[in-house]
């Protein structure tokens with residue numbers, strides 16, 4: 001099926017990428033309302049381990065409680081609002097969270113348990129002053145948070161199609177081999193605009209186009225070209241014939257996952273996209289996540305993590321072979337994304353125009369616009385059924 005846009009449509013206004021006031025509204029209407037990826041559950045190993053997850057001005061404490069469950073609370077004391085965490089990660093070794101300001105203490109389930117130096121106070125019930133809980137969902141070992149207490153959609157409801165595509169990978173048991181973060185000078189939407197098209201691929205990603213020949217044509221799928229028909233198996237982007245994974249030589253040096261759904265792995269990789277915070281690519285021998293976090297209107301943190309089979313011997317992993325292609329693509333994309341940001345800032349009252357293959361950029365931008373209007377769309381509706389790594 002040809003998804004090409006049939007007429008010249010405008011992009012979002014450039015002001016949406018450079019105006020701090022608009023950025024603040026996007027935080028409120030998108031980032032503070034959607035499911036956001038916070039990391040692998042294996043980051044928390046012992047009772048009391050915590051990490052602070054920050055989006056915009058919102059700080060969330062994610063901790064492991066006495067029952068071994070992950071809990072999430074806003075990092076704000078119920079007395080006069082102080083931040084509770086004095087470090088971005090650590091351990092509440094005593095099983096208590098104690099405010100650094102006036103030493104109110106909370107249990108790991110958020111209950112207020114101690115208020116030192118407080119005389120009797122009429123109308124004050126500690127049970128009414130527990131930490132404010134943040135919704136947390138764990139799928140396949142991936143931890144997601146939702147800051148909206150009234151979020152109307154579950155993680156599963158928002159991303160059922162994406163989850164189904166990678167359901168035959170042993171996601172929950174994967175082990176992290178390497179993780180790295182890069183803060184780069186572009187608005188978070190530039191990341192997704194870029195991920196969702198491959199018009200840039202021939203000029204930006206020579207190595208990737210060698211691995212996946214259709215990308216070298218500037219198309220996500222073969223049927224993006226006029227007149228091309230065929231089943232999904234014919235038109236999906238796929239690895240060149242002698243390649244089995246996204247590695248410099250196209251070969252796997254790690255154990256391949258057993259029992260993958262033959263249809264899911266037929267192209268050689270499977271994408272799952274969780275806008276606005278993360279996408280993952282499942283390969284035969286590893287799974288890679290690329291997550292984004294807005295820093296300000298013109299800066300975004302991009303983090304990449306490589307997840308491998310739990311039986312893979314850490315000492316035996318050829319880290320360069322595993323990470324080179326994924327890192328190269330992310331940094332190639334970051335370079336042109338910074339050019340995009342710089343150019344939009346030079347013409348902040350302008351807008352661009354979408355080319356026919358940029359149908360999923362259109363889908364993403366329409367979703368952003370709908371969310372800014374206040375519509376409750378949980379996730380974009382993609383035109384193509386396979387995401388491409390431009391990301």
Ligand code: FES
Nearest residue numbers: 077079080099102
């Ligand atoms: Fe936390 Fe006062 S603000 S105890």
Ligand code: FE
Nearest residue numbers: 333389390391
């Ligand atoms: Fe790219």
